[in-house]
Amino acid sequence: MNKSVNSSQSTFFAGKVVLVTGAAHGIGKGICEAFLKHGATVIGTDILEKELLEVDKEIGGIERKAAFYTYSCDLTDESNIKELIEYVINYFNRIDVLVNNAGGVCGQVHQPVEEVSAEAWRKIFSVNLDAAFYTTKAAAPYMKRQNYGRIINISSGAGRSTSLTGIQAYASAKAGQIGFTRQMAQELGAFGITVNNVAPGFVLSNPSTQKQWEAMSHEKQQSLVESISVKRLGEPEDIAYPVLFFASDFASYISGQTISADGGLQLF
Numbered sequence: 415m416n417k418s419v420n421s422s423q424s425t426f427f428a429g430k431v432v433l434v435t436g437a438a439h440g441i442g443k444g445i446c447e448a449f450l451k452h453g454a455t456v457i458g459t460d461i462l463e464k465e466l467l468e469v470d471k472e473i474g475g476i477e478r479k480a481a482f483y484t485y486s487c488d489l490t491d492e493s494n495i496k497e498l499i500e501y502v503i504n505y506f507n508r509i510d511v512l513v514n515n516a517g518g519v520c521g522q523v524h525q526p527v528e529e530v531s532a533e534a535w536r537k538i539f540s541v542n543l544d545a546a547f548y549t550t551k552a553a554a555p556y557m558k559r560q561n562y563g564r565i566i567n568i569s570s571g572a573g574r575s576t577s578l579t580g581i582q583a584y585a586s587a588k589a590g591q592i593g594f595t596r597q598m599a600q601e602l603g604a605f606g607i608t609v610n611n612v613a614p615g616f617v618l619s620n621p622s623t624q625k626q627w628e629a630m631s632h633e634k635q636q637s638l639v640e641s642i643s644v645k646r647l648g649e650p651e652d653i654a655y656p657v658l659f660f661a662s663d664f665a666s667y668i669s670g671q672t673i674s675a676d677g678g679l680q681l682f
């Protein structure tokens with residue numbers, strides 16, 4: 415466990431304890447930064463201990479208002495998650511916002527379905543869906559006790575339609591996560607807890623997406639950008655802002671919903 419502090423440009427989330435999974439780079443890091451800028455106490459967790467400490471150095475340590483803590487663990491192991499939530503409660507006595515962001519394609523690429531192993535399928539499910547179930551299960555009793563909670567799951571356009579990667583398990587796990595979001599919204603709403611989902615579009619925030627982008631011809635890259643209504647790829651902060659909205663009291667009457675943060679790529 416490591417702690418540092420960050421400059422706070424606003425106190426919008428002052429007093430709120432926010433747990434963000436998958437915080438070691440990319441979108442998770444962007445979400446941590448955005449909450450810190452608005453005064454929250456943020457716990458960033460990831461399996462990548464070294465990278466998490468780099469994030470801590472980069473986004474912590476500027477001023478003395480909001481605080482950033484890191485906690486390294488493998489989120490596919492339920493016992494680790496129980497310990498993580500216990501750590502948050504023991505330390506901060508509450509958990510206001512849970513952002514289930516850890517996920518991705520686990521270094522996999524498309525294979526014809528008949529060649530996909532059960533192990534590869536399960537690996538993607540375990541980080542993209544099981545982990546969100548474990549964290550929600552562990553955090554729900556404390557959020558119920560507070561009669562307050564905001565859970566935000568990060569899915570993907572792949573979960574609303576199909577994946578550009580062609581990876582079957584990824585599209586399926588992300589679609590499952592959207593279903594989980596709706597079911598949890600219904601179950602937990604009576605306890606002052608909302609559960610919502612942000613579905614990012616194409617963000618060059620991780621090695622897999624970067625590789626996917628570089629493997630495209632210039633024409634294909636242009637045609638992808640052209641298909642996005644706002645004519646640009648996403649940045650981590652484009653995903654962080656709808657997360658902040660769902661976490662705020664402006665969204666207290668919204669639950670079970672999915673926002674596509676994709677610049678108008680998929681239009682429903």
Ligand SMILES: NC(=O)c1ccc[n+]([C@@H]2O[C@H](COP(=O)([O-])OP(=O)(O)OC[C@H]3O[C@@H](n4cnc5c(N)ncnc54)[C@H](O)[C@@H]3O)[C@@H](O)[C@H]2O)c1
Binds near residue numbers: 440461517519568623
């Ligand atoms: N980048 C995109 O274009 C894009 C598009 C749609 C959805 N998403 C989703 O957004 C989320 C963040 O994506 P990103 O682009 O920042 O990817 P990323 O790979 O940079 O971040 C995911 C983080 O999750 C962590 N993680 C993976 N397995 C873990 C485990 N078992 N335990 C703990 N941590 C683990 C990784 O170490 C990594 O830091 C993911 O859920 C991804 O599926 C990304």
